[in-house]
Amino acid sequence: MMTLYDYELSGNCYKIRLLLNILGIQYRKQSIEFYPAAEHRKEEFLAINPLGELPVLQDGDLTLRDSQAILVYLASEYDTAGNWYPLLNPRTLAEVTQWLCFANAITASASGARLVDGFFYNLDGDACRADAHRLFRILDEHLWFQERERQDWIVTGTAPTIADIACFPYVILSEEGGISRMDYPAIRRWTDRIKRIPGFTVMPGVFPAGPGV
Amino acid sequence: MIDLEAARYLWHPIAASSDLVPRHVFHAQILGREMALWRADDDNVNAWENRCLHRGVRLSIGINDGTELLCQYHGWRYANRTAGCTYIPAHPADAPARTICNNTYPAVEHYGLIWSGDSPEGPLPLLSTVDTSFVTPLRAVTINAASQQILLPLIQGYTLQLSDTGDGSLRYGADTPDAFTIILRATDTSSDRAIPAPDIAFFLQPVDAARTTIRGILCGMDEHNTDPQALNDLLRFHNRLLCNIRDRLEKAMADEPAPTPWIPIIPTVSENQASMPAINEDGRSASLRVRVASIESLSPSVKSFRFEPLSDLPEAQLPASQPGAHIDVHLPNGLVRQYSLINGPGQTDHYAIAVKLSLPSTGGSQALHEHLREGDLLATSAPRNNFTLRRDAEHTHLVAGGIGLTPLLAMARALHHMGRPYTLHHFVSQESELFFQDELQTLSGSYHAHIGLNPSQTAVRLADILASPAEHQHLYLCGPAPMLQCARTTAADLNWQDHTVHFEYFANPEERDDSSSFDVDLARSGLTLNVPAGQSLLAVLREHGVTLPSSCEQGACGTCRVAVLQGTPDHQDVYLSDAEKARGDCLMSCVSRARSNKLTLDL
Structure with a gap:
């Protein structure tokens, strides 16, 4: 059984738990106390990931760090339908990768603000917030025009991809960093749709959606 | 500054x-x-x-279930339309107080937009100079600036800079x-342009002191x-234009200090809602006026009646009800009758x-069936719920x-909508x-x-239905008295716990005995009153200025319930369960009397 080195309040760990749950994969959780013990910076964990970052996934002899890389692995290895990471379509695959990088930018900004407000990190919270709003404007605009084309997801197609999973956690947790989503109605509707994906699961600070029609 | 007032x-x-998609809650300001x-x-x-x-x-982070917001x-x-609270999970057996009603604001749909305000x-703003037979909303763009700071840059953005877009022939007059309203009229209407140039109306939505949404x-x-592609191109074109106006303006204003946010005043509960409704001399409040909107025959002997408020004004709105609630209907012939609401959630x-027309009628059903016409006006009480539905049962058995x-x-309608298991x-x-056959077949439970069973067959069937009481299952009974008695006895014999059996009688089938005379001490009012033979406790209380709500006045509905602090009540009602009667801590003032010489009441 695979092992996820996990921290309950981490959005990057949450995105892995989310995809594992959606794909119905059994796994073992190994808790690493990010705050306040900072176990991710201790020798034992640095031996697993020298970058000292969560999450890490161990599947057999494979040890994988970086949440986006783990999503890529899980989707290509375990999603038999090939929807979550569409390997066969170069254009779609490139678009997914483009939004995985965008998700990293969301992490750097929206998660940064949350680390300042909730975990006492010494970062510039206002700069993080301003940058998150800049990114949210871009995402909201993208999703608004996707809706016009009757597209529910970030990358055009009939099913969600790991791009949606990668962007979701730090968007939905943004208010913990003082970033309101009121001005992003298309993002708010997209988060409702993600919450209605079968197998969706919550984490502290993320509320479930009611049934759709 | 804008004139906020x-x-x-x-x-x-x-x-x-189009922002308000089904089962979504939009966050507005x-x-x-x-x-x-x-x-x-x-x-x-x-x-x-x-x-x-x-x-x-x-x-705004709640759940829109289509009929209620959680x-x-x-x-x-909270119920659709009225925002009245319909259920509090921590108090599953109680009907929420009618004062638990959220503030609502008017909302209308026009020009493809939702309009509201304080x-x-x-x-609404009148757009007399443009053709609004078709409207296409642009993507709304929110700018971190006050509305008066946006007016000019927006007009300039559209009138001066359009030549930069490579379409030099496009010109707008503002x-x-x-x-808060800007109308842009295309001055050049030649049709050989690459993209169409319809007239545009912009509305500036003053979100907050330093935030404005442009809705075009x-x-x-x-x-x-x-052509869908051409339309999308056009929407993208305007979106880009508006975003550019936004970015330039925000950049120019970057060093300006942010103004203090506007603090809205959140209204408290209205006087009308906070005060108790006046009680008529006969103890029943007829606080609502309704119009008979439609009458429908459901079976040869049953008709349904739909009552609507007299106007669309918020003050005429009917208070929210919950499953199990009833209203008093004040009939044209002077009678007051109680009827359960059949409304589904929302x-x-x-x-x-x-x-049901029951013949010989004592006047109620006949007045409704034979004399009431569509369009008639009636007085009713607000809904009252003494037969509340718990929504936390693992299974709910409804026996009618x-x-x-x-x-x-x-x-059944509420349980179906919530996806809770039940059997009817x-x-x-x-x-x-x-x-209601067709609907009942389509509901999830x-x-x-059970058709044409005689009393003994009914008893056997009830014993079948109630055979295996399980924990966390609840039973709701409503029907004619002999059937209710039988079902209650059967449930008790089969070890259903008293608190899991809920029932409502149409009327009190028992002969009441009002031959006793007794004294009551009113603990709060400091009064001692004598209730003589032939008069009810409720009537004596009223004579002495102690007003109590009442409804059926025969010990069936539970409205005139009073807490007993001392003494032994002689219940005579069919509202309380046997265990509640044995506890002796409350009575129905319309029919209950005393077994002891004196009762002390919490009044």
Whole structure:
């Protein structure tokens, strides 16, 4: 059984738990106390990931760090339908990768603000917030025009991809960093749709959606 | 600065119609006031104060279940339209107080937008100079600036800089009928342009002191006759233009200090709602006026009646009800009768009852069946719920006899909508007495009709149905007295716990004995009164100025319940369960008397 080195309040760990749950994969959780013990910076964990970052996934002899890389692995290895990471379509695959990088930018900004407000990190919270709003404007605009084309997801197609999973956690947790989503109605509707994906699961600070029609 | 006081009385756009997708809650803000905006399954748009009355959590993160909005924190449910609280999970056996009603704001749909405001009066902005037979909303763009700072840059952005876009022939003339409306008319209407140039109306939504949303609509362009790709290009073109205006303005204003946010005043509960409704001399309040909107025959002997408010004004709105609630209907012949509401969840624009003509009638059912016409006006009480439905049972058993289906129908509709498991049994003497068949078949709970059973067969069937009481299962009974007695006895014999068996009688079948005389001490009022033989406790209390709500006045409905502090009551009612009667801590003042010489009441 695979092992996820996990921290309950981490959005990057949450995105892995989310995809594992959606794909119905059994796994073992190994808790690493990010705050306040900072176990991710201790020798034992640095031996697993020298970058000292969560999450890490161990599947057999494979040890994988970086949440986006783990999503890529899980989707290509375990999603038999090939929807979550569409390997066969170069254009779609490139678009997914483009939004995985965008998700990293969301992490750097929206998660940064949350680390300042909730975990006492010494970062510039206002700069993080301003940058998150800049990114949210871009995402909201993208999703608004996707809706016009009757597209529910970030990358055009009939099913969600790991791009949606990668962007979701730090968007939905943004208010913990003082970033309101009121001005992003298309993002708010997209988060409702993600919450209605079968197998969706919550984490502290993320509320479930009611049934759709 | 904008005139904030004057702006409170205007209609402002707060969303696009297309923003309110099914089962979604839109997070809106106008003049500093946050609103939870949601469309119910019946298409009604609700604009509510964005806070739960319980712990103040934003309702915009709540769940729109199509008929009610649920708070994420403790699951309080608020009804479509009225925003009255219908259920509090922490108090599953109680009907929420009618004062638990959220603030609502008017909301109308026009020009493809949702319009609301603090206390809007008068008409919506009139667009007399442009063609609004077709409107296409642009993507709304929010700018971190006050509305008066946006007016000029927006007009300039459209009138001066369009030549930069490579389409030099496009020119707009601007007109600003009020401080929040800008009309741009294309001055060159030649049709050989690369993209169409319809007239545009812009509305500036003053979100907060330093935030404004630009809501634009393209006017007079029939989307169905426009190439979808061309339309998308046009929407992207305007979106880019507006975003550029936004980015330039925000950059220019980057060093300006942010103004203080507007603090909205959140109204407290209205006087009308906070005060107790006046009680008539006969003890029944007839606080509502309704119009008979329609009458329908459900079976040869059953008709349903739909009552609607007299106007669309908010003050005429009917208070929300919950499953199991009843209203007093004040009939034209002077009689007052109680009928269970059959409304399903979210059906808050009317009250619906179903009435069986019972002959010989004592006047109630006959007056409704034979004399009431569509369009007639009636007085009713507000809904009262003494037969509340718990929504936390693992399984709910609903057992109805004849017209006793009515409260259980409302319950079945609610349980179905919430996806809670239930079983509904309907006992009737002949097939023609069944009603709401089609709907009951489509609801999720299993439905069983039992037709033409005699009393002993009914008893056997009830014993079957109630055979295996399990924990966390609840039983709701409503029907004629002999059937109820039988079902209650059967349930007790089969070890159903007293608190899991809920029942409602049509009327008190027992002969009441009012031959005793006794004294009552009123602990709060400091009065001692004598109740003589032949007079009810309720009547004596009223004579001495102690007003109590009442409804059926025969010990069946539970409305005139009073707490007993000392003494032994002689109950005589059919509302309380045997265990409740044995506890002796409350009585029904309309029929109950005393076994001891004196009772001390919590009045």
